[in-house]
Amino acid sequence: MKRQDLYLLSFLVVVIVIFLWGYQLLNHGAGDEVVVYVGEEEQARFSLEEETKFVIEGKEGGKNDLEIHDGQADITEASCPDQICVHQKPVSEIGETIVCMPNQVIVTVESASQNRRE
Amino acid sequence: MSKRVAAYGMLVALAFLLSYVETLIPFSFVVPGIKLGLANLVTVIALYCLEEKSALAVSMVRIFLVGFTFTNLSIMVYSLAGGLLSYICMVIARRVSRLSVVGVSVIGGVTHNLGQILLAVVIVKNSALLYYFPFLLGAGTVAGLMIGLLAGFVTVRVKPYLSLYERQER
Ligand SMILES: [Zn+2]
Numbered sequence: 208m209k210r211q212d213l214y215l216l217s218f219l220v221v222v223i224v225i226f227l228w229g230y231q232l233l234n235h236g237a238g239d240e241v242v243v244y245v246g247e248e249e250q251a252r253f254s255l256e257e258e259t260k261f262v263i264e265g266k267e268g269g270k271n272d273l274e275i276h277d278g279q280a281d282i283t284e285a286s287c288p289d290q291i292c293v294h295q296k297p298v299s300e301i302g303e304t305i306v307c308m309p310n311q312v313i314v315t316v317e318s319a320s321q322n323r324r325e
Numbered sequence: 326m327s328k329r330v331a332a333y334g335m336l337v338a339l340a341f342l343l344s345y346v347e348t349l350i351p352f353s354f355v356v357p358g359i360k361l362g363l364a365n366l367v368t369v370i371a372l373y374c375l376e377e378k379s380a381l382a383v384s385m386v387r388i389f390l391v392g393f394t395f396t397n398l399s400i401m402v403y404s405l406a407g408g409l410l411s412y413i414c415m416v417i418a419r420r421v422s423r424l425s426v427v428g429v430s431v432i433g434g435v436t437h438n439l440g441q442i443l444l445a446v447v448i449v450k451n452s453a454l455l456y457y458f459p460f461l462l463g464a465g466t467v468a469g470l471m472i473g474l475l476a477g478f479v480t481v482r483v484k485p486y487l488s489l490y491e492r493q494e495r
Contacts, residue, residue, distance in 0.1 A: 208425055208427045208428075208474075209423065209424065209425045209427075209428070211422065211423045211424050211425070211428055212424055212425050212427045212428035212431070212473075215424060215428045215431055215432070216428075216431065216466065216470070219431070219435065219462060219466045220466070222459075222462060223459050223462050223463050223466070226458065226459035226462070227459055230459070244451055244453065246449055246450055246451065247449070247450035247451050288396075288397070288400075289400070302456055303456075304453055304454070304456045304457070306454060306457075308400075308403075308445060308449070309399065309400075311448070311449045313449065313451050313453050313454070315453045315456075
């Protein structure tokens with residue numbers, strides 16, 4: 208390892224810390240809305256407070272089961288080959304996102320009250 | 326010629342093994358669909374022990390072989406995007422910067438993940454995916470660091486043999 212390597216590493220660490228810090232500043236607190244996108248199109252929007260079950264129709268016939276319970280949104284079952292979306296943690300904080308790449312499904316948490324203020 | 330083929334074969338086999346090991350690591354629990362890129366180790370070794378062309382060849386063969394064995398075309402394009410971008414950035418970094426193999430490998434790790442997330446944003450057309458950017462940056466840095474340190478050790482020991490093959494060719 209050379210000195211330049213350490214510069215590079217420090218730079219990357221600083222960038223990462225700034226980003227995470229920015230997330231903390233921007234996304235403080237729990238969100239209250241779950242937005243479902245398929246590709247760029249918004250497909251559905253739910254309140255985090257209501258218990259909901261919903262089948263998301265993704266691209267190419269893919270399906271993802273969305274469940275909202277205890278103020279959290281979770282994908283419990285999916286037709287995709289990798290099942291990565293199913294393994295992701297439930298989301299509840301603003302900006303937190305679950306992605307299913309094969310079905311091009313994005314589930315993200317927003318704040319309805321914040322949107323109204325803007 | 327046959328010795329050279331053997332060297333390539335060995336590297337591709339190692340890359341194949343690493344890619345398989347990677348499928349066993351539940352890393353994607355943290356970041357969806359993005360691989361650590363352990364097989365980049367082989368690209369880095371090839372870059373430092375062989376020629377730039379050879380590194381590209383080894384990494385492309387690896388991506389297609391692994392892609393068709395463990396995944397499918399729609400997932401393979403991500404490996405391809407990550408692999409190509411990281412290869413290009415590592416070649417440039419090695420030529421123009423004063424980074425050691427460790428720094429070059431970190432560049433490779435970071436751009437490998439960057440290439441994948443950028444392609445994902447283009448394909449899905451949704452910038453919400455950029456939420457993962459800092460996590461990918463972190464993962465790429467750690468993976469690149471580990472790979473770079475390992476490649477440093479390996480290169481010192483392997484280079485005399487591999488570069489011997491290259492020289493016999495000419
Ligand atoms: Zn999925």
